[in-house]
Amino acid sequence: MDINFEPFIEWDNSPFILFSNEGKILYLNHSAEILFGSVSTRELYDLTLAYASAGFGYKTTSLSLTYDAFMFHAITVGYENEEQISLRLYHAPAVQPKAKLHTESLITTDINILLEANIALFQAENSNPLSLLTDQDLPLFKMDQNHFSKLLRKVFHSFRSSDSIDISLKLLIGQHIMINHKKESLAGLKISANGRYVESDDEIKELATENQIKAILKEHSILLEIPLIQ
Numbered sequence: 001m002d003i004n005f006e007p008f009i010e011w012d013n014s015p016f017i018l019f020s021n022e023g024k025i026l027y028l029n030h031s032a033e034i035l036f037g038s039v040s041t042r043e044l045y046d047l048t049l050a051y052a053s054a055g056f057g058y059k060t061t062s063l064s065l066t067y068d069a070f071m072f073h074a075i076t077v078g079y080e081n082e083e084q085i086s087l088r089l090y091h092a093p094a095v096q097p098k099a100k101l102h103t104e105s106l107i108t109t110d111i112n113i114l115l116e117a118n119i120a121l122f123q124a125e126n127s128n129p130l131s132l133l134t135d136q137d138l139p140l141f142k143m144d145q146n147h148f149s150k151l152l153r154k155v156f157h158s159f160r161s162s163d164s165i166d167i168s169l170k171l172l173i174g175q176h177i178m179i180n181h182k183k184e185s186l187a188g189l190k191i192s193a194n195g196r197y198v199e200s201d202d203e204i205k206e207l208a209t210e211n212q213i214k215a216i217l218k219e220h221s222i223l224l225e226i227p228l229i230q
Contacts, residue, residue, distance in 0.1 A: 013174065015089045019045050021082060034173055035089070038068035048087040052077045065089070066216065069172050069188045069225055103180065103229055106142035111187065111226070115169060118149055122156040128193075134169040138187055141228040144211060151207040154200050155191055155222050162193030177227050179212060184227045192221035 009016055015032035017025060023045040028036070053059040058078035065072040073092040079085040112134050119132065159165050172186040201217050208215035214225040 013091060015087075017044060017048075017087045019048060019085050019087070021085070026084060031174060035067065035070055038070055044087060047075070048077050048085055051075060052079065052085060056080050064092075068190070069175065069186075069216070069223055103142055105144075106229065107145050108140050109143050109145055110140055111138060111143075111169065112136060114145060114149065115152070115167075115189070118152040118156065119167070121153070126160055128159070128162055129164040130167065131164070132167045134167075135171055135187075138169070138171060139228060139230075141230060143226075143229065147207065147211050148213075151204065151211060151213070151224075154204050154207060155224070158196045158198065158200055158204070158222070159191060159193050160197070162195060165191060165193045167191050172225065175225075177212075177225075179227055179229060184229055187226045187228055189224040189226060190221060195220060196222070 010029045012029060013031055015035045016027075016029045017032045018027040020026055023042065025041060047065075051059065051061050051063075056079060058076055060074060060076045062074045063072075065075070071092040072089045074090040076088045076090075077085065115134065116132075119130065123130065167190070169187060169189045172188045175186045176183045177186060178184075196219075198217075204217065204222070205215050208224060212227055212229075216223040216225070
């Protein structure tokens with residue numbers, strides 16, 4: 001009996017890429033298409049070559065990789081000839097809230113309106129050039145508006161001396177978190193610039209945790225993964 005395994009690979013949650021020996025993409029699944037919005041072909045091809053086995057075969061390696069909102073804990077590299085080599089990346093498990101979240105006290109919110117209000121407060125005291133790109137189709141969801149605004153103020157303050165600030169808000173397609181035994185979608189709010197202050201990083205992480213938000217802090221950016229609690 002012939003079985004077509006390609007649909008299983010196509011819709012698998014793990015990104016899968018097949019490269020030629022020149023680094024060109026011969027095939028990639030849906031998850032890999034999404035990942036390429038955050039990382040270049042060359043970077044993943046170089047990673048593939050770096051972790052390939054010495055001879056033909058497949059090699060799985062545990063390591064920590066982060067590309068914007070995507071975090072991986074292992075990869076498998078395999079090749080059976082000199083013309084093609086494959087890479088599969090395994091998502092790191094999402095950190096689940098330790099305590100039950102009492103959603104009945106949360107307020108249904110339009111995050112675009114709340115974000116723009118906090119940006120206006122920041123701009124009232126700062127003259128940094130700022131660009132904003134948001135997904136206006138994000139659904140309303142429940143959150144603690146006061147705590148989230150406090151988090152945003154701390155995040156924006158860390159960019160107070162940046163030459164220019166880029167802000168983007170979008171749905172993180174294919175990513176979810178379990179809250180109170182219910183799978184919730186995630187939105188990604190990314191603030192980036194040529195540099196930022198880091199003295200408030202511990203407080204930002206603490207505030208994010210209180211809001212059931214994962215904060216990914218880097219030298220030039222902060223990414224907040226926000227659960228769209230319904």
